[in-house]
Amino acid sequence: MTLVAFGNETLGYGAETVLTGVSFALTPGDRVVLLGRSGAGKSTLLSACYDRLITAGHRVALAPQDHALVPQLCVLRNVLMGRLDDHSALSNLRSLIRPRQADRHDIDQTLQMIDLGNQIDQRVDSLSGGQKQRTALARALYRGGAVLIADEPVSAVDETQADALLSLMADRFQTSVLALHDVGQARRFATRLVGLAAGRIAFDAAPSEVTDEMIGTLYAQ
Amino acid sequence: MRSERRIPSLWVITGFLALGLIATGFADFSLAGHDPWQALARMGAGFLRPDFSAVDDIGRALLMTVAFAICGVAVGATAGLILSPFYYAKPIRFFCISVRSVHELFWALMLMQGLGIGPLTGVLAIALPYTGIFAKVFAEHLDETDPRPARVLPPRVDALSRFLFARAPLAMGSMWSYTLYRLECGLRSSAVLGFIGLPTLGFQLDSFFKQGNYGAASAVLICYVALIASIRIWMRLKLALLWLVGAITVLSLQSAPPMGQGALWRFLTSDIIPAPIRNDRGLPALWDWLTNLTMDQILPGLWNTIIVGQIALVLMGALAFVGFGLPIRRVTGRIGSTLGYGLLVVLRSLPEYMLAYLFLQIFGPSMLPAVLALSLHNGAIIAHLLSRDAAVLPLRADAPHGITLWGWEFAPRLTGTFLALCLYRWEIVLRETAVMGLLGIATLGFFVDAAIAELRVDRALILLVACAAMTATVDIASTRLRRATRTRHTTDIRKSAC
Numbered sequence: 001m002t003l004v005a006f007g008n009e010t011l012g013y014g015a016e017t018v019l020t021g022v023s024f025a026l027t028p029g030d031r032v033v034l035l036g037r038s039g040a041g042k043s044t045l046l047s048a049c050y051d052r053l054i055t056a057g058h059r060v061a062l063a064p065q066d067h068a069l070v071p072q073l074c075v076l077r078n079v080l081m082g083r084l085d086d087h088s089a090l091s092n093l094r095s096l097i098r099p100r101q102a103d104r105h106d107i108d109q110t111l112q113m114i115d116l117g118n119q120i121d122q123r124v125d126s127l128s129g130g131q132k133q134r135t136a137l138a139r140a141l142y143r144g145g146a147v148l149i150a151d152e153p154v155s156a157v158d159e160t161q162a163d164a165l166l167s168l169m170a171d172r173f174q175t176s177v178l179a180l181h182d183v184g185q186a187r188r189f190a191t192r193l194v195g196l197a198a199g200r201i202a203f204d205a206a207p208s209e210v211t212d213e214m215i216g217t218l219y220a221q
Numbered sequence: 222m223r224s225e226r227r228i229p230s231l232w233v234i235t236g237f238l239a240l241g242l243i244a245t246g247f248a249d250f251s252l253a254g255h256d257p258w259q260a261l262a263r264m265g266a267g268f269l270r271p272d273f274s275a276v277d278d279i280g281r282a283l284l285m286t287v288a289f290a291i292c293g294v295a296v297g298a299t300a301g302l303i304l305s306p307f308y309y310a311k312p313i314r315f316f317c318i319s320v321r322s323v324h325e326l327f328w329a330l331m332l333m334q335g336l337g338i339g340p341l342t343g344v345l346a347i348a349l350p351y352t353g354i355f356a357k358v359f360a361e362h363l364d365e366t367d368p369r370p371a372r373v374l375p376p377r378v379d380a381l382s383r384f385l386f387a388r389a390p391l392a393m394g395s396m397w398s399y400t401l402y403r404l405e406c407g408l409r410s411s412a413v414l415g416f417i418g419l420p421t422l423g424f425q426l427d428s429f430f431k432q433g434n435y436g437a438a439s440a441v442l443i444c445y446v447a448l449i450a451s452i453r454i455w456m457r458l459k460l461a462l463l464w465l466v467g468a469i470t471v472l473s474l475q476s477a478p479p480m481g482q483g484a485l486w487r488f489l490t491s492d493i494i495p496a497p498i499r500n501d502r503g504l505p506a507l508w509d510w511l512t513n514l515t516m517d518q519i520l521p522g523l524w525n526t527i528i529v530g531q532i533a534l535v536l537m538g539a540l541a542f543v544g545f546g547l548p549i550r551r552v553t554g555r556i557g558s559t560l561g562y563g564l565l566v567v568l569r570s571l572p573e574y575m576l577a578y579l580f581l582q583i584f585g586p587s588m589l590p591a592v593l594a595l596s597l598h599n600g601a602i603i604a605h606l607l608s609r610d611a612a613v614l615p616l617r618a619d620a621p622h623g624i625t626l627w628g629w630e631f632a633p634r635l636t637g638t639f640l641a642l643c644l645y646r647w648e649i650v651l652r653e654t655a656v657m658g659l660l661g662i663a664t665l666g667f668f669v670d671a672a673i674a675e676l677r678v679d680r681a682l683i684l685l686v687a688c689a690a691m692t693a694t695v696d697i698a699s700t701r702l703r704r705a706t707r708t709r710h711t712t713d714i715r716k717s718a719c
Contacts, residue, residue: 068369
């Protein structure tokens with residue numbers, strides 16, 4: 001059973017083509033990491049996966065590279081946004097004015113796990129870069145779902161914390177597609193590594209089958 | 222993209238100058254037997270000795286002015302906020318443009334016919350036009366917010382939650398600062414409503430003038446300018462609710478003269494229907510009625526409004542262009558810039574209607590008080606905005622001082638901004654010119670006032686429609702000219718809209 005499949009397709013933004021000849025399938029249990037230089041098309045492939053999963057009716061959690069948080073609201077409310085589609089407009093309005101105790105409790109537990117427990121009532125615009133990144137991640141974790149799509153979700157935190165966050169993502173989501181730039185992290189997390197270069201998929205294989213030379217060519221001039 | 226030829230700014234400025242010059246040929250600036258020096262001397266003597274002893278009256282007038290302004294702005298902002306997400310729907314936009322093209326004073330005059338001279342009339346007179354303005358500006362604020370948080374929300378989130386969580390919070394800051402700015406406008410509107418009978422500052426000022434009590438009038442003006450200048454100190458987001466509750470309490474304690482039973486119903490279903498229709502006299506009669514109204518009132522009113530407005534516009538531009546150097550220390554020195562700043566604060570705090578009222582006491586009824594008031598108030602606003610832009614212009618270390626700096630650096634660099642601001646205020650100047658008719662100058666407002674005095678509300682309504690059409694036409698012309706001249710502006714131009 002596949003969740004989403006591309007067969008020799010061309011992907012891009014509007015009229016601009018970024019990737020050509022994309023053949024890629026995602027099956028439950030996959031933990032895919034996209035590797036490649038910036039501009040290689042990782043974000044393009046991620047958003048194409050996201051769109052197609054949504055169209056197919058799957059519940060998807062999303063952590064975009066630019067976080068897309070509402071800076072004027074506190075961490076709690078930003079995280080709550082992950083589940084707005086589970087409630088009616090009226091119930092959401094109530095939560096905006098005063099979040100429910102039960103929701104607060106759930107979110108607090110998630111935040112504790114990623115070391116943001118003390119920031120629950122802090123406005124997002126007063127957070128550091130790493131804290132904002134983890135808030136966006138908390139929103140995706142709180143949302144939950146069949147698949148996690150995350151674009152550089154640990155780029156702004158230190159290495160130990162990054163590993164902890166990645167294993168948390170692996171625990172919470174059966175299937176995930178991530179873009180990472182740290183090859184070590186990618187090897188530890190992934191069940192499949194996908195290399196992107198020159199507008200194409202260069203390789204798509206298990207970490208054990210991907211050599212350092214293969215990865216080296218992705219970043220070579 | 223369409224490529225249009227750019228019209229040089231200088232052509233536009235020359236065109237307006239020529240129009241203004243031609244208009245002076247038709248203007249009535251006669252002093253009508255008044256001796257301005259004598260009046261000025263009497264008033265000047267009073268104004269130099271402000272008399273705060275009538276503290277009860279002054280305090281009450283100030284309190285009512287603030288209460289009407291806060292309630293009117295609060296209702297307008299709330300309604301505008303509710304309408305803003307739908308602003309781009311045609312019926313909503315049409316409604317907003319219509320309500321904001323009618324001046325607060327005209328709204329008040331009309332509302333009085335149906336609701337009497339109670340607090341509701343005053344609040345609605347401010348709230349209705351402000352709703353239209355708030356809806357437009359808030360819609361723009363929402364457009365300018367970061368769209369990414371809304372995009373990352375789960376699909377199938379309902380529109381209301383989408384708006385409340387991922388749109389509104391992003392625009393809150395700019396909306397609040399705009400509301401605060403609008404409150405300043407509201408304080409001016411509220412004060413001016415006093416001139417047509419509401420218990421605000423204009424009423425108190427008028428009665429002090431009628432008593433010849435210039436000292437007390439001077440005290441009123443000083444308190445008023447201080448009130449507006451200190452608005453950012455006494456009005457805070459955290460205190461807003463408290464102020465609102467206070468304002469509602471003050472207004473609800475007001476006793477209003479009772480209206481006859483069914484007055485509102487009669488106003489809406491009978492009074493505002495054109496007389497020939499109301500009396501079943503058929504379409505030819507309606508045609509005659511409209512023709513007479515157009516020839517005798519609308520056209521002369523429009524003509525005078527345009528004459529006064531165009532002259533005032535030129536004078537406004539001249540004053541603004543020369544005046545924007547005044548508050549800049551590098552141009553006028555430490556003392557000069559402080560005085561210049563103070564002068565601009567006073568002139569832009571006092572609404573043009575109030576200034577026109579003051580000038581009317583000096584010069585008697587002619588177009589002169591209106592032209593002076595309009596050009597001084599609007600000129601001061603543009604000068605203030607230009608000086609703020611000038612203050613952030615990067616200057617080389619060996620840049621000159623004084624008038625050389627103004628002439629060689631600021632004036633050429635800010636001409637584009639200057640023109641944009643003037644074009645933006647064109648509409649506002651004409652709108653205000655029409656309203657000056659209430660003071661007895663024969664612009665459109667004069668005929669509106671006369672129609673209402675004769676209880677011919679149907680005529681007043683048609684006159685107001687004509688007035689709104691004029692404002693809308695000027696607005697379109699101004700937008701086209703701004704586009705054709707490609708005038709850019711660094712100032713947030715919305716902040717000059719009242």
